[in-house]
């Protein structure tokens with residue numbers, strides 16, 4: 285059975301002092317949860333060293349929200365995957381829709397970043413998902429297929445051990461609008477079938493596929509009960525310890 289993962293993407297919230305406070309609340313709250321899957325928090329880069337101290341010795345994992353494609357050198361403002369690993373990260377989010385939209389990142393950059401993450405020993409969380417207009421035009425599956433096809437076959441060392449996929453319909457991110465469990469499951473099943481073609485049936489069966497888009501403690505149980513949803517990538521709700529812990533509990537109960 286695939287292990288669940290609940291990943292909190294803190295985005296550009298919580299500098300070191302606030303991050304320590306929230307990480308401590310999450311860590312302490314999770315003490316009472318008999319985790320069967322994984323729980324991960326992804327603070328802003330500058331807060332990683334402080335949060336690392338808080339999560340040390342706890343099952344709470346640490347991740348980053350982005351990494352550079354290059355390993356080192358003249359890339360002002362960038363942070364290499366190897367540096368994130370050295371700072372205690374086990375995971376890195378790649379291709380979040382906000383980076384697709386605001387930084388105009390491309391498939392070639394995603395491939396290079398995922399390869400860089402793998403070379404540094406990090407698990408890449410690769411995000412994909414359609415825009416509202418694309419869904420309304422009946423193109424959701426075509427868009428998702430194109431996003432997966434443009435990246436995954438080109439990754440050098442793709443495996444379920446080093447890669448997690450996150451289906452994040454853009455219309456559901458930060459909007460309060462969640463895909464219904466049925467719609468989310470339909471897209472996850474579609475993505476898993478596409479993955480089987482692109483990476484083989486075995487990899488598709490073992491790779492974790494998270495759902496992201498306004499996940500809350502109150503809707504997580506129904507989403508995670510779907511057979512192809514292996515946890516969540518959580519934005520807004522990960523900024524409140526009680527909400528995030530509720531979502532982690534829902535993931536645990538879904539695979540009890």
Ligand code: PEP
Pocket residue numbers: 293452456457458459460496497498499517518519520521
């Ligand atoms: C996200 O940013 O990946 C996300 C899913 O955000 P939210 O949970 O706030 O919709």
